Amino acid sequence: MEGGLAQKIKLSTIADALGVSTATVSLALRDSPLVADATRDRIKDYARAIGYIYNRRAASLRTSRSGIVGVVVHDIMNPFFAEILRSIESELDRSGQTFILSNHYDQLEKQRTFIDTLLQLGADGVIMSPAIGTPREDIEMMEENGLPVVLIARQVEGALVPVFRGDDAYGIGLATNHLISLGHRRIAMIGGTDQTSTGRDRYRGYVLAMEKAGLEVKPDWRVPGPRTKQGGFEATGQFLALKDKPTAAVCWNDLVAIGLMNGIARAGLVPGVDISVTGYDDLEEAAIATPALTTVWNGQREVGRRAARALLDRLGGNHEPVTPDLIRPELHVRQSTGRPSQR
Amino acid sequence: MEGGLAQKIKLSTIADALGVSTATVSLALRDSPLVADATRDRIKDYARAIGYIYNRRAASLRTSRSGIVGVVVHDIMNPFFAEILRSIESELDRSGQTFILSNHYDQLEKQRTFIDTLLQLGADGVIMSPAIGTPREDIEMMEENGLPVVLIARQVEGALVPVFRGDDAYGIGLATNHLISLGHRRIAMIGGTDQTSTGRDRYRGYVLAMEKAGLEVKPDWRVPGPRTKQGGFEATGQFLALKDKPTAAVCWNDLVAIGLMNGIARAGLVPGVDISVTGYDDLEEAAIATPALTTVWNGQREVGRRAARALLDRLGGNHEPVTPDLIRPELHVRQSTGRPSQR
DNA sequence: CTGAAAGCGCTTACAG
DNA sequence: CTGAAAGCGCTTACAG
Known part of the structure; x- marks a missing residue:
């Protein structure tokens, strides 16, 4: 039951111990129907018992899918973005994607550094509220390098990517x-x-x-x-x-x-x-x-939800036409407004 | 100057084009003194020109250093944590580490899922405000699997890792x-x-x-x-x-x-x-x-700063003894308090 | 249903 | 100062 750092446990450790190939172990752990039920159970039980940890970097190097999604906003301390993030998070959670967050504080350089990191990590996509002054070319560069982009809150003139924001x-x-x-x-x-x-x-x-x-x-x-x-x-x-x-x-x-x-x-x-x-x-x-x-x-919740879904759709290979979906705001009247007073 | 997805550009693309080995390119891009200045400049210029993107997954697989640090808090929508995060961010930024954020909302299961992800990604370390009910064993498991832990805001009884919080x-x-x-x-x-x-x-x-x-x-x-x-x-x-x-x-x-x-x-x-x-x-x-x-x-700023530094220290191989460093709070008197009134 | 082997793109000893 | 080669730990055709 112990994790232990003694000998790094990998697929082949399991394969050797159980007398099967690493291919079988790999398939079994991912519940492939190609593996017999009994074999699968035996493998999964053993893997759990010895505390095997899946190496996503290795897998990702091979498959070129990282399971990482980037989220870039102006500032998470702004509750407006925090509310959007919360709904992005809950959508992404159920899809098994991990998300990496960064604030750009409207500094283009900071945004670029982060985008670079995403490219280097082989992120699957990015949801961003672009920094002031983000040129169309920055967005295009990401797309050309296989990093799909979905924008929230702000538009980038001329960029042909989905944007989710209010009217x-x-x-x-x-x-x-x-x-x-x-x-x-x-x-x-x-x-x-x-x-x-x-x-x-x-x-x-x-x-x-x-x-x-x-x-x-x-x-x-x-x-x-x-x-x-x-x-x-x-x-x-x-x-x-x-x-x-x-x-x-x-x-x-x-x-x-x-x-x-x-x-x-x-x-x-x-x-x-x-x-x-x-x-x-x-x-x-x-x-x-x-x-x-x-x-x-x-509609913060709505913006986050739709943006996350749109990105997941694209990751799923869906290449629907881009609908520039403006969310229709609503007035909520409370006590801070009233008839004008004489002053 | 174009990025282009046509042919994936890798180290060997550069090596071939310039008639050097991938080893030389690898060293040159990381500014190794082993490479002659002229060679280095030639390589870096060319890499930039063709829009080479460094593959961190591959590097990380080889070096078993990912450049990723996890940060786990109760809820980033809480400005208390947002202020801590801000200072963690600025410390980590200058060290070139990328950070991945997760809220656990005091749900142990959510926290465990995230820790799993960090282990799979080969994260270098984690700064966390542990969810209510986090057992000592969870912390020990991370440490045993090579994921150094630094705690903030809350203690975990019996866990021998640094904790940064106020008195x-x-x-x-x-x-x-x-x-x-x-x-x-x-x-x-x-x-x-x-x-x-x-x-x-x-x-x-x-x-x-x-x-x-x-x-x-x-x-x-x-x-x-x-x-x-x-x-x-x-x-x-x-x-x-x-x-x-x-x-x-x-x-x-x-x-x-x-x-x-x-x-x-x-x-x-x-x-x-x-x-x-x-x-x-x-x-x-x-x-x-x-x-x-x-x-x-x-002392939110202080908590974040010290936690980040402590983690970076540990990543740097420093195994200093653990100082349970309580930050001393200060009273700030403003207008919400006064002498009791008769009511 | 299972196995042997190649390869993802880097870095690191090791030679020279 | 530079190159040839092995290997990090997976997954994926390809055979059988």
Whole structure:
């Protein structure tokens, strides 16, 4: 029953002990129907008894299948990605694939280093939220080297690979229209960047909704940059000092919204009463924030699930046409939004 | 410059093209001083030009070094672990090791599956926060199979491997004493479990501090279980309904504390004024919570850094004696604690 | 249903 | 400073 490091146990150890060939052992351990039941059981029992450990590197060298899938995101400390990862994980788990994770922190070089590692390990595929500035050529290089790619959250212009993300322009429109319908006329947009497709789409959606309602869009009312709680918190001063005092803020995401609400509360105002705030993503946290956050459900679970399935499909040899499947967001109204107050 | 999948490029492709042996190419690519400078440059340039990809599986099969380190935690969605991971990542990065991550969600079976995978991949080592109920034998099995283990956050009774964690009894004592010194006499403890060494240590520390101050410790005043924001939030009702109405709560961690503060605010009370609350960990978030959270710094960065270094040391062949290095926590006083109010 | 043998792409003594 | 050859531990045609 002991593992023991004394003599490395390999297929041939078992073959020799049982008087069969390594081919038979190999097939038996993988439950091949080519092996007689009795032989198979005898082999598996013995292997277990002496603590045999399958050497995947050797197998993978021979089969050129590694059972490894790479996952690359901006930052796992961001709960948005953490929720996506969780659902990727549960899909991958049941397929027996191991996944390797890396944060690129939007540094192209870090992303490239990791992609290199994946190629060297012979990874079977990769799911990635590409770093800002990822060129189409990087994606093509991976595909050419036999590493199938599935993108999440962000697009790479011109890359012909599946992308799973929410319909950002539509989603931010839901939040903006909600505020407009409550009577808000001066609405700011806090956070986000124009450097990503997501950032551009959300800003566009906000502008579109404002214009459709015949409302003025002041460039000042956009405070770009913040993407974290800390960022939202720190943007409070700038927001409260805006000319014409907006009565509401459409935030880049839930983190920024929660940070901003904290900042607003510190300034002695009541978020949801004095100032309305919307988030984006509907993180688990949104529902228990104070006040509970009105936000846009962005389908993280769905994004992760579909991306993982799409990749597994490709690994299974399925070469379906690429459907650029936009997930339709939903507005979840809670307590952080209300009619505009006089201030 | 094209990568191309046409003909798989390997060492011998380069050797043939340049009229040298694969041994020379192998050595040159790894900057061996055995190869003449001119030869090395010629080889490296050519390799780059034709888009050669190093096959780590083959190398690893030969050298039995994989360059892979496993990291196993309870849940990466927990910011406590995310902060530890970040510092592990930065240490490992500079050593050129790739890391594979897995959550065990305190399920022993999931942890075992992952450990199996690491053994099969020939991982060089593993850093783990062991799942509840991990027996000493599991750790020993890994070590016997050549997989060095370093533990973080939790201990495994009887396992002779390095453990990096904070001094929990001491840390919770800091929080408890702080409340006592503010004049609190009825102090509850919210969250945590007796099933882990950490859980037992923190409860013990709380009890000890209370007794030292001559205060009564009512079993009722312990609300075990919660470990997340959601959990803290949901425990609010039970906490507010406690007999003899405690004026303060020592929480299991920052997440529970923030959830509880949200719940208290929803109930119309002001955390930090009507009821004092302390956290544990000092997550980045603690400072921007409303009110800013008084908490105990638990040295996440430090835990990650030291664990990674200890593992790398062991990989480097260093067999130093095991120092059970407890990190000394520090109290960070903010706005969530104050003198007891009459209620 | 089972076995003998080649080969996946590296690295490492060993010669020269 | 460089080359020829063995071997890491599997799997896969190919025979029988």
